[in-house]
Amino acid sequence: MLLTMFLLGLLYVALIGALIASGAGGVTIAVVAVVLFSFQLFASDKLALATMGARVVTPQEQPELHAVIERLCIQADLPKPRVAVMDVNMPNAFATGRSQKSATICATTGLLAMLEPAELEGVIGHELTHVINRDVMVMTIASFFAMVSAVIIRFAFFFGMFGGGGFGGGGRGRGGGQNEEEAVLVVILVSVVVYTISFVLLRALSRYREFAADRGSAILTGRPSALASALIKISGTIERIPSNDLRSAEGMSAFFIVPARAKQSLMNIFSDHPPLDKRLAALARLEAQLQGTSK
Amino acid sequence: MGLLDALVGRRAVKGPAARERLFALSTAYVTLETEQQITSSGVAGIVFQPLATSDFAAMVKDMEEVVKATASEMGASAESQDDSYGFRWLIVRDKGAVEDLVVTINGVSTAIEEGGYGERLLCAVFTFKDAKGAAINFIYNYKRGSWYPFVPAGGEQQRSTERELQLKAQIGGELPIEPELERWFPLWGIPF
Numbered sequence: 001m002l003l004t005m006f007l008l009g010l011l012y013v014a015l016i017g018a019l020i021a022s023g024a025g026g027v028t029i030a031v032v033a034v035v036l037f038s039f040q041l042f043a044s045d046k047l048a049l050a051t052m053g054a055r056v057v058t059p060q061e062q063p064e065l066h067a068v069i070e071r072l073c074i075q076a077d078l079p080k081p082r083v084a085v086m087d088v089n090m091p092n093a094f095a096t097g098r099s100q101k102s103a104t105i106c107a108t109t110g111l112l113a114m115l116e117p118a119e120l121e122g123v124i125g126h127e128l129t130h131v132i133n134r135d136v137m138v139m140t141i142a143s144f145f146a147m148v149s150a151v152i153i154r155f156a157f158f159f160g161m162f163g164g165g166g167f168g169g170g171g172r173g174r175g176g177g178q179n180e181e182e183a184v185l186v187v188i189l190v191s192v193v194v195y196t197i198s199f200v201l202l203r204a205l206s207r208y209r210e211f212a213a214d215r216g217s218a219i220l221t222g223r224p225s226a227l228a229s230a231l232i233k234i235s236g237t238i239e240r241i242p243s244n245d246l247r248s249a250e251g252m253s254a255f256f257i258v259p260a261r262a263k264q265s266l267m268n269i270f271s272d273h274p275p276l277d278k279r280l281a282a283l284a285r286l287e288a289q290l291q292g293t294s295k
Numbered sequence: 296m297g298l299l300d301a302l303v304g305r306r307a308v309k310g311p312a313a314r315e316r317l318f319a320l321s322t323a324y325v326t327l328e329t330e331q332q333i334t335s336s337g338v339a340g341i342v343f344q345p346l347a348t349s350d351f352a353a354m355v356k357d358m359e360e361v362v363k364a365t366a367s368e369m370g371a372s373a374e375s376q377d378d379s380y381g382f383r384w385l386i387v388r389d390k391g392a393v394e395d396l397v398v399t400i401n402g403v404s405t406a407i408e409e410g411g412y413g414e415r416l417l418c419a420v421f422t423f424k425d426a427k428g429a430a431i432n433f434i435y436n437y438k439r440g441s442w443y444p445f446v447p448a449g450g451e452q453q454r455s456t457e458r459e460l461q462l463k464a465q466i467g468g469e470l471p472i473e474p475e476l477e478r479w480f481p482l483w484g485i486p487f
Contacts, residue, residue, distance in 0.1 A: 059452045071480075
């Protein structure tokens with residue numbers, strides 16, 4: 001995971017370097033970046049919950065879910081997050097919120113109906129570990145420059161289409177115009193490269209955080225096999241769900257416990273969740289450690 | 296737990312806090328009794344998360360035997376029970392002073408800690424009754440080393456926040472009360 005983080009950082013330093021070297025609109029880029037970043041950090045969780053149709057529930061409405069979360073919060077020494085439920089048959093759960101105090105844990109009604117208490121505890125433990133590890137914050141920061149690159153690429157297309165000859169043919173001198181054009185081209189190229197590489201690295205980082213969350217849940221609940229059993233149950237139904245139901249959930253998949261995709265991923269490197277058998281193998285190792293039967 | 300652990304998402308589960316904070320009740324209850332007419336109902340319980348391993352089971356078995364034996368010597372009784380969330384309760388009944396309950400509960404947590412499973416301890420619950428006979432629970436959170444009142448009100452999953460805040464004001468000087476209200480976790484279905 002550290003190597004992935006290092007590579008991401010290196011990539012972003014290169015991007016900043018290219019942006020500064022081009023000298024084009026440094027202040028504008030900074031302002032846009034700050035606005036985007038604060039929006040992502042402060043509004044994205046509310047936006048996500050709203051678009052997913054999740055509803056915050058009281059202890060009276062969902063006594064079992066609240067009780068499971070409360071006990072795990074005592075165990076994890078966490079303040080209690082908001083508890084939300086999504087009225088969807090697809091069994092899944094996710095956590096949002098930039099900090100431990102503003103976190104929300106959301107489960108679907110399908111999940112609550114399907115899992116035994118111990119399995120539900122495992123899934124909630126996984127989501128709480130995302131909260132403990134501040135994974136929303138980590139992924140927001142990590143994906144920030146990838147987003148800036150994406151914005152630059154989009155701007156480039158915009159200018160390419162509407163401002164076509166503007167750079168060279170304006171009122172400026174010929175030589176200066178060409179230099180500027182080259183600089184803009186370099187920034188676009190660098191942005192494309194940064195976006196492509198960071199896409200792959202971000203997916204890798206996300207998979208590491210999933211493993212960490214599985215591990216955290218196992219340690220928190222003391223029952224790795226219950227989480228394994230929950231994962232098998234959840235993934236079994238997700239593959240059988242029609243794809244149009246899943247489409248609406250696509251945007252949140254990075255924080256789902258099992259990604260909401262019906263088809264098998266093309267390659268592991270593009271996947272934001274590790275494959276099920278690897279997660280199960282990791283949980284099996286933890287159970288063996290717990291039982292004192294490993295090595 | 297360093298920065299590296301935080302970065303790679305490896306955090307250990309927190310162990311119990313210093314023990315003296317549990318013993319704060321053995322003096323605070325006198326104030327409860329004399330000033331607030333809140334008396335002990337002679338029952339206390341400790342709840343922990345059992346692991347399904349032979350080592351843990353052996354430790355719990357030994358601990359329960361010792362606790363039950365010492366309890367019966369002191370004219371008290373102890374029993375264990377599993378709840379619907381998969382947690383194990385050890386319940387101590389002692390009509391004598393609250394100090395004895397505190398000592399017994401501390402014996403349980405000490406045994407679990409010495410067995411190397413301190414991070415599995417959740418909390419201890421001491422039940423009281425006020426002058427009108429309404430139940431009042433004082434819950435000790437082992438991770439935080441702090442106390443908070445939990446007063447169930449009539450109706451499903453309802454608690455009397457007003458009464459709890461009054462209790463905090465009444466006893467806060469003597470009992471280390473959890474300062475963050477969002478950590479006053481209820482415990483429904485206390486099996487005693």
